Amino acid sequence: MRRVFLTLAVLAGFGFAGAVAVVGLGLYNVSAQVGHWPGVSWVLHTTFRNSVALRAPSMEDAPDLSDPDLIALGASHYATACTPCHAAPGEQRSATMQAMVPAPPHIDEAVAHWKPNEMHWIVENGIKMSGMPAWPAKERDDEVWSVVAYLAAVKVENAPTLPDVTGDTKSYCTACHERMGGRVPRLDILEPDYIAEKLREYRDGTRPSGIMAQAASLVPTGEMAALTTGFSGRATDRDVADVDPVLLGRGEELARRGTRDIPTCLACHGGDAANRRGPAIAGQPEAFLKVQMELWHDGIYDADPLMHAAARELTEEDIEALAAYFSRLQP
Numbered sequence: 001m002r003r004v005f006l007t008l009a010v011l012a013g014f015g016f017a018g019a020v021a022v023v024g025l026g027l028y029n030v031s032a033q034v035g036h037w038p039g040v041s042w043v044l045h046t047t048f049r050n051s052v053a054l055r056a057p058s059m060e061d062a063p064d065l066s067d068p069d070l071i072a073l074g075a076s077h078y079a080t081a082c083t084p085c086h087a088a089p090g091e092q093r094s095a096t097m098q099a100m101v102p103a104p105p106h107i108d109e110a111v112a113h114w115k116p117n118e119m120h121w122i123v124e125n126g127i128k129m130s131g132m133p134a135w136p137a138k139e140r141d142d143e144v145w146s147v148v149a150y151l152a153a154v155k156v157e158n159a160p161t162l163p164d165v166t167g168d169t170k171s172y173c174t175a176c177h178e179r180m181g182g183r184v185p186r187l188d189i190l191e192p193d194y195i196a197e198k199l200r201e202y203r204d205g206t207r208p209s210g211i212m213a214q215a216a217s218l219v220p221t222g223e224m225a226a227l228t229t230g231f232s233g234r235a236t237d238r239d240v241a242d243v244d245p246v247l248l249g250r251g252e253e254l255a256r257r258g259t260r261d262i263p264t265c266l267a268c269h270g271g272d273a274a275n276r277r278g279p280a281i282a283g284q285p286e287a288f289l290k291v292q293m294e295l296w297h298d299g300i301y302d303a304d305p306l307m308h309a310a311a312r313e314l315t316e317e318d319i320e321a322l323a324a325y326f327s328r329l330q331p
């Protein structure tokens with residue numbers, strides 16, 4: 001029995017010494033030209049597939065992936081964040097990206113073998129040691145669904161063409177802020193100081209958003225100031241569907257009078273710019289308002305203690321009602 005232990009100990013010693021030699025003396029060749037040892041690629045890829053399948057979120061958490069606003073938002077984000085590696089549909093990847101190990105698959109191939117919830121996990125988490133990055137804002141897995149909606153549309157060959165992002169910075173901003181509704185707010189009703197402050201917060205991560213962090217990080221520092229004024233509302237009519245008048249009434253009641261636990265929203269969000277304590281929210285898209293109230297409610301964004309306190313006691317139905325009310329209120 002002792003001899004068995006001794007043999008095992010000696011073998012472990014050799015193994016350890018070998019590992020020290022490989023790591024310490026640089027014997028393992030990390031060159032991307034050499035690729036992986038035979039079998040290693042298979043092991044890595046199989047681990048990757050099974051790891052994703054095990055952890056992918058339930059589709060019950062997913063919004064309607066066929067929503068055109070959601071797909072358009074995902075497409076615009078994809079255009080700057082993902083095309084450098086995965087290319088646009090119908091375009092080639094650059095020769096340099098194809099020389100990566102592992103090479104980022106072309107988008108048509110990247111979407112082929114995954115279900116939407118698996119793509120969500122991959123885009124949110126990234127893939128260690130492969131160059132595939134994680135979503136830039138932790139806790140904003142809600143935003144990832146917009147990219148998944150775009151990828152799912154690519155998969156069934158029903159995706160819109162990607163926006164042209166080679167123009168000036170301002171038209172890059174307006175491509176989202178003046179042409180989309182859904183989760184994208186309008187900027188024309190906001191004060192320049194507020195816009196400047198939010199851009200700084202998105203850039204340094206204080207206000208978490210992977211989409212806006214990406215957009216703000218592309219703005220040359222000298223151009224920031226020029227991006228706080230001169231915006232218009234949405235070019236097309238906002239799609240205001242019929243809404244249950246009871247829900248609308250409840251929203252109005254909460255906004256104007258509040259309850260014992262919920263302060264009146266209009267005390268801070270109503271009136272004109274001079275006496276408002278929060279940003280203008282009347283006329284913002286319904287989906288945007290809903291997302292923002294949920295973030296404040298969950299404390300994912302809590303920079304303002306009073307606003308956080310105002311949202312903390314809201315129920316899901318309150319949020320529905322308030323979003324319905326404020327989105328239909330004239331700015």
Ligand code: HEC
Binds near residue numbers: 048078081103111
């Ligand atoms: C710096 C390059 C890079 C960027 C930027 C990048 N990816 Fe990737 N991506 C990769 C690489 C490399 C892989 C392959 C990983 C592997 O096979 O182990 C990958 C894999 C994927 C996969 C899984 C496909 C498969 O079967 O391997 C999807 C889906 C994906 N990326 C989507 C995206 C989206 C969406 C974005 C933008 C938000 C993005 N990627 C940004 C490099 C990148």
Ligand code: HEC
Binds near residue numbers: 169177185219228
């Ligand atoms: C890919 C689409 C997209 C692009 C491009 C984009 N934005 Fe945004 N923007 C969004 C979304 C989505 C939000 C909401 C983010 C959140 O959840 O916090 C937002 C939020 C904002 C806000 C906060 C507004 C508020 O009511 O609090 C400001 C300010 C803003 N963006 C300015 C800009 C500027 C300036 C640019 C150009 C550099 C730009 N955005 C480019 C999609 C975009």
Ligand code: HEC
Binds near residue numbers: 255268269281303310
């Ligand atoms: C004490 C003042 C105050 C009260 C009361 C208040 N808010 Fe706010 N709210 C703010 C401030 C300040 C912000 C901006 C904070 C920041 O981004 O740093 C804000 C942000 C928001 C936003 C995000 C807007 C955007 O453009 O990003 C929404 C939506 C919102 N509030 C809705 C509500 C609702 C609905 C109520 C009532 C239940 C309410 N607020 C009550 C002060 C208030």
